[in-house]
Amino acid sequence: MEKLTxxxxxxxxxxxxxxxxxxxxxxxxxxxxxxxxxxxxxKKIKVGHAGTLDPLASGLLIICTGKATKQISELQGLFKEYTGTFYIGATTPSYDLETEIDCLFPTKHINETLLEEVRTSFVGTIEQKPPIFSAIKKDGKRLYEHARKGEEVEIASRAITIHEFELTRIALPEIDFRTACSKGTYIRSLAFDFGKALQSGAHLTALRRTKIGSYNIKNAISLEEFEQQLAEV
Known part of the structure; x- marks a missing residue:
């Protein structure tokens, strides 16, 4: 480990x-x-991160200090890998646990064959709409500001790339997954769209970022560990 000076x-x-x-x-x-x-x-130090994680998500956050903050744009463009859990058969307005369930859907028709067909349909370059509960700006306001006021907003879809998408545990109503995707991908939207493609509904109940390009969560430390390292300087 480099000397922390x-x-x-x-x-x-x-x-x-x-x-x-x-x-x-x-x-x-x-x-x-x-x-x-x-x-x-x-007394004065530049610090910034290379890619936001929602409060309900854990995992890899790249933090740059000093002159390394100039690399933030480049780092933000790298592919991301996530693991997490979809809950099948119910949706929420935010597509995750930030809001309460608003609709219930049937799941009895869902089997492994259908799951595999739907899974493969998401691999590659696809169109995706960001969630209404997101920080993207529309008409000068964040989308979540419109959402919290109950305002109807037309959200444009955008092209994103799902490089890899696998279902790692199927125990309906829960499905665990791992995905590697391009910059700008919303995993909450992936959950919603996945449920819709199953002719049901879904929302995200757990999310962890495990990679950003070649940077791996295995090499990350907690905030407490970083504080301890500084205390030992």
Whole structure:
């Protein structure tokens, strides 16, 4: 491990952090910045992340400091890998657990043959609409602002690429998955669209980011571990 010095972070350093559940990516960045200021005496330091994770998702968050913040755009363009769980037979307005279930759907017709047909239909370049509960701007406001006011909004679809998509556990109503996908892919939308393609409904109940390009969650540390490393400097 490199020696953690003020110069290391000022000259440019990439941290692989395992973001905990219920934290925003912004909170994780602020925590890192606060630790660098209080533990290393850095009065002014640039800190940013290369790809937001929702509070209800855990996993790999790339945090860049100092001159390494110039690499953020490049890092954001890398493919991402996720694992997680779909709940089949019910939808929510946010496509995840942020909101309550709004509709129930039949699931008795779903079998492994249908699941395999639907799974393969999502591999490749596809059109996807972002969730209404997202931070994308429409008419000068975030989509989630429109959603919380109950406003109807037309959302344009966008081309995304699903490089890999496998179902790792089938125990209806739950299905575990692993996917590798392009920048701009919403896994919540993948859950919703997957349920719709099954002639049912689905929402995301768990999500963990495991890779960003060649960066792997196996090499990430927790915020607590990073704080401990700084305490030992």
């Amino acid at each position: 003020p110069n290391l972070f000022q000259n440019g350093h990439i941290l692989l952090i395992d973001k905990p559940l219920h934290w925003t990516s912004f909170q994780a960045v602020n925590k890192i910045k606060w630790l660098l200021k209080t533990k290393l005496g850095l």
